[in-house]
Amino acid sequence: MARQATMNAQSDEDLIQALGNGDENALRVLVDRHSAAIYRFSIRFTGDESLAQDIAQEVFLRLYRHARRFVPGTLFKTWLFTIVRNTSIDLARSYTYRKAYSLDEYSQEPERTPPLDADPDPEERYLSEESAHRVAQAVQSLPEKQRTAVILRYYEGLSAREIAGIMRSTVASVESLLVRAKRSLLKLLEL
Amino acid sequence: MSCRKWQIQIYRLHEGELDRESEAALLQHLGTCASCRADAERFSQIDRVLQRVPEPSMPPFLAERIVTRVIEQIREDSAQSTLRRFFGSFAYFRPAVAGTILILGIGLGVLTGLNLSPSINTRSAGSSYDVLTLAGIEGGGSDSSLDFIWTDADGGGR
Numbered sequence: 651m652a653r654q655a656t657m658n659a660q661s662d663e664d665l666i667q668a669l670g671n672g673d674e675n676a677l678r679v680l681v682d683r684h685s686a687a688i689y690r691f692s693i694r695f696t697g698d699e700s701l702a703q704d705i706a707q708e709v710f711l712r713l714y715r716h717a718r719r720f721v722p723g724t725l726f727k728t729w730l731f732t733i734v735r736n737t738s739i740d741l742a743r744s745y746t747y748r749k750a751y752s753l754d755e756y757s758q759e760p761e762r763t764p765p766l767d768a769d770p771d772p773e774e775r776y777l778s779e780e781s782a783h784r785v786a787q788a789v790q791s792l793p794e795k796q797r798t799a800v801i802l803r804y805y806e807g808l809s810a811r812e813i814a815g816i817m818r819s820t821v822a823s824v825e826s827l828l829v830r831a832k833r834s835l836l837k838l839l840e841l
Numbered sequence: 842m843s844c845r846k847w848q849i850q851i852y853r854l855h856e857g858e859l860d861r862e863s864e865a866a867l868l869q870h871l872g873t874c875a876s877c878r879a880d881a882e883r884f885s886q887i888d889r890v891l892q893r894v895p896e897p898s899m900p901p902f903l904a905e906r907i908v909t910r911v912i913e914q915i916r917e918d919s920a921q922s923t924l925r926r927f928f929g930s931f932a933y934f935r936p937a938v939a940g941t942i943l944i945l946g947i948g949l950g951v952l953t954g955l956n957l958s959p960s961i962n963t964r965s966a967g968s969s970y971d972v973l974t975l976a977g978i979e980g981g982g983s984d985s986s987l988d989f990i991w992t993d994a995d996g997g998g999r
């Protein structure tokens with residue numbers, strides 16, 4: 651317990667190195683710190699709870715396996731979300747029950763979300779739980795790159811520069827992705 | 842600049858990443874272009890809509906499930922690397938160990954062979970002895986021991 655308390659004060663970079671050496675306390679602290687964000691990303695990415703849980707578990711297995719390859723001085727968050735994104739893509743592809751999402755389908759025209767009842771203020775239509783679900787569905791129906799950029803920017807609060815690092819892209823490309831994503835969402839949600 | 846290009850500037854304005862000069866140029870364009878003004882409003886709207894989606898909460902069991910699975914992997918890897926280290930320490934002696942096992946094997950085979958030979962002979966001798974015993978000629982061995990057969994058959998002695 652005392653050892654875990656000491657670990658709690660350590661940086662992610664130190665913890666990942668300890669995890670590489672099989673340190674179980676380091677693992678516990680990393681899970682405490684990051685599992686919620688990883689789960690949030692994967693559920694928003696796939697829309698499937700069971701798949702999102704598997705992704706979160708697989709991410710930590712990959713973190714452990716690749717921990718020794720972590721280069722000190724690299725931004726941990728960028729490294730973490732690169733693994734989260736790749737794992738989400740891999741598992742979503744390999745899952746046989748591709749429900750509403752399909753990575754292949756994403757490259758085509760996104761599915762249109764049916765319009766909600768007429769309302770003088772279209773923004774207000776999205777306040778209910780059901781509407782929130784439709785927004786989430788619209789995000790899931792975006793092409794993979796747009797979806798990743800939207801989730802990381804608007805839900806995880808990463809900067810365009812950090813997202814560019816994760817997607818091995820440029821800041822300008824990420825900005826362009828986000829603008830296209832917004833246009834797609836406006837169309838899908840009929841705002 | 843085409844109106845489509847202004848959209849990136851609108852995005853940057855909302856992100857607070859536009860320098861003063863670019864911001865002034867954009868605001869001037871927005872003052873004259875109704876289409877871009879509408880885009881700017883719609884972009885703000887989508888930002889607000891996105892923020893209103895409630896944060897998904899992680900199932901309470903998931904953290905423990907992850908920890909259990911990864912610890913299982915850590916321990917499995919640790920056991921494997923211990924075994925590898927143990928056998929790895931014999932790496933230099935491997936040819937010698939293989940040679941010793943081979944010689945021991947041959948030696949054991951020869952010894953077993955020598956041991957088996959007399960026992961096979963004994964068994965065959967025993968079996969023939971047993972046939973004679975059954976025939977009731979135990980202790981015999983000479984032709985005379987078979988005399989009784991003829992004696993009985995003839996109904997008298999020789």
Ligand SMILES: [Zn+2]
Pocket residue numbers: 843844847870874875876877878
């Ligand atoms: Zn314009």
